[in-house]
Amino acid sequence: MFSLPAFRTIWMGQFVSIFGDFVAIFAVVSMITFRWHGSATQVTIAITLALVPLAIIGPPAGVLVDHWNVKRVMIGSDLSRAVIAVLLAWMTNSWQIGMVLFALGCASSLFVPAQSIAVRTLIPRERLLQANAMLMQAFYLIRIISPLVAAAIVSALSEKACFYIDSGSFVFSALMIATLTIHRPPREGADKTLSGLSKDFAEGNRFIFTHPGLSFVFLAMAIAMFVMSSFMPLISIFVRDVLHGATRTYGVVSSCVGFGMILGTTLVTKISRGKARPGVVVMGLLSLGVATAVLATSRIPFQAGVSTFLMGFSIAMVLIPAQTMSQQETPPQMVGRVSSTFMSMISIAQVFGLLLSGSAAQRLGMQRLFAVCSAVLVVIAAAGWMFLRSRRQPEAAAA
Template identity: 25%
Template sequence: MEQSLWRNRNYLTLMSAQLISSLGDWLSMIAIFTMIGMKWEASPLEVSFTMLSLVVPMALFGPFAGIVSDKFPRKALMITSDLVRAVLITGLAFADTIGMVYLFLFAIGCFSAVFIPSKNGKLKEIVPERHLKSAMSVTSAIDSGTKIAGPLLSGLLVTLFPVSIVFFIDSATFLLSAFLLVFLRGDRIVNKETTNPSTSIKEDWKEGFHFMKEQVFLLSGLIIIGSGLLILQLADSQFIVLIRQLADASPDLFGYLITASGIGMLTTGIILARKTDYNAFVLMIAGMGGLGVSFSILGWFTHIDLVYPVIWMSVLGFAAGFTSSLGFIPFQASVQLTTPSHLTGRVFGVVNSVTTTATIAGPLAGGIMATFFGVIPLFIGTGVLLVLLSVTFYINRRKLQDTEQERQITGKNGARTFLNP
């Protein structure tokens, strides 16, 4: 299975471009949060607004971007997105106020909103259905691997050079990614159905949403992921503020935490790439619960100012990364496996809109809560809510499974689902 996948030249080209651009993303993200969180000593709300600047355009333009990726050549859209983002990342090197950082991140988010559904749609086109689960796991493993190397390299670069150098390097990675995508060859279309060019954007978006609504298993998964992200983002955007509460606080701790999280995500990706006969619904529930436990312990250990924070933050960061991927990878693979090629952009546009909306409301509410109640209670409370969410869905899993089986009996869809793999 893996041998056939790795002989797919289009897939290798796409993954190589993703590897390079993702590495650059983590270089700049660590540099940004180090700059505003440790050097500029940004407040919890300012840290939240920094994250919001990047995800708001994805929520606003996610559905539209998904429709665009279905109507126009995805290769051209990805190359254009990379080139424009290369210019915008360079602009961050000259930002001297947090307001300028907000503006550049917002613009970068707009073009990232186009790139993501285009990449997912292209993956559906060039990878046979029997290899999609493995392909999605490898994609996640690449993201996780760059999450390991990026923070380590970024920490070294920030120590040796001005932060602006990191942004120039990130810009170069986008240029190299665009160059590689030029060599993406003609695609083997999995589903040759095309959309009616006369339909409106509103009708196109409704078509993607209607498909999601008819798939009980996808809709349930989207609810889990969306609500889980909403709760998660209450605290996730405040990690740099949490670290500042420690007596031995340092910028290196943030890098170690992110790196350990990346190792955990990479481990999950490797495991799921090899073992594809999993029950995605159960893994999603377990992942959210494990993530909640990790967050609560992080908050508690920070409260007691436990010694050797490098060790326990790295261990808990690994656990958080490992369990979070147990939820996100199976859901993404299920969406890819179930959605027809000609609807991939629309469906992922709906998914991205829901998830990024959660990542908008979460950091904003989290920044306000951290300001009024403190960041440590926020982490502990967030963890408890995630555990309660996972328990609630586990208790109701049978009811969802029965609903899906009834829908299949009526003949609406007999495809495999992540409730019944």
């Protein structure tokens, strides 16, 4: 894949930009938890505010991006986020942090569908699964590195340094994108009125939810992200209260997610052989249920690390087939709308997971909550397997 100059440029820009994002998020969680001695609810609210724009603004933003110059949209989004990220260094409470993260989410809601269009335009269709896998591997590698690096930066310099690094990473991404040449034919006769844009929005959603394969993997992806987002804000509190650890332990346990994601990505690429397979998604859901059960019984950092490793492994097996199917099966003129709905479903699942995690953990206790989620995931995986089996039987009979 690195023999393709356009992919190499996108990969480098995203590697640096995502690294900055993770460093900043780690600094936010660390600052609220360990410096301000905040609660799980405060951490949850701050992270939720970053996701709300992607959930609400994302789908209509995708419709607009389908009509706009994607290169300009990506550069404008990156430069806007570079300015906004600097503001994090001057915030003094979790609510202020949340407002800045909300603004970052608004800018990101335009970048995500634009990037998906760029990848679909620049990368041959038969290499999309490999391209998505390698972009995800960059994401996962950063997931490993960033908590350890961010913990060292916070310890040596403070959280402000992490926020400045995040700002610089957006500038670097914009410079990389500026070197790309994206030839995307304009949509002839496209209706850009409010009525026309509304029809485009409805058309994109109708395509997703009437496509049996896409509708299933999108739903599975939303479930997986709901579980993952429920746990992420609780892990810092879990490390502090159950494992009796501090920032460094939290960094190690968080990094294990990335190791699992890299292994999961490699396995998905080998199993799928260039084509997204819904059956892999079912395996991912079942594996996520097992990982959650391990977390429910964790008493020492090593056991917690094993569970987060398995979580990362499982999420890769769900996300990559879902994202690749959304690109392979979608007509080129609808990629922005479909990809933004994809991200919206992820964000909605994350928002609900974050909002419910704090109160559910207080009512049930964190470990009991993890056990309940494990059981639900196993049931959903079984239902998904039966659904796919029922689809294969008529196809086999017709053949």
